[in-house]
Amino acid sequence: MFTIEHEFDATVVTLMDENATHLQEDVTINAFDDVVTIEQLDPRTDRIQKVTLSMQMLRDLGAALDLPEGVYRLSPGSGDQSR
Secondary structure, three states: OEEEEEOOOOEEEEEOOOOOOOOOOOEEEEEOOOEEEEEEEEOOOOEEEEEEEEHHHHHHHHHHOOOOOOOOEEOOOOOOEEO
């Protein structure tokens, strides 16, 4: 299950785990103009852990989900991969 909210400066997507036997904490994704942050509560420390991705890193992650093992670099603007 997930929610989508459009804030003034970001789109916020929250992912909620509802199918696993050991439920994970919610994940909040904040998409800004220049970066994307991913946040999740660490129940061991009771602190929010945050990862920040540049738009290039986000593009690479999207491409990586559909590729086999290897080292890749996306060509600027074309979406092509080179190994």
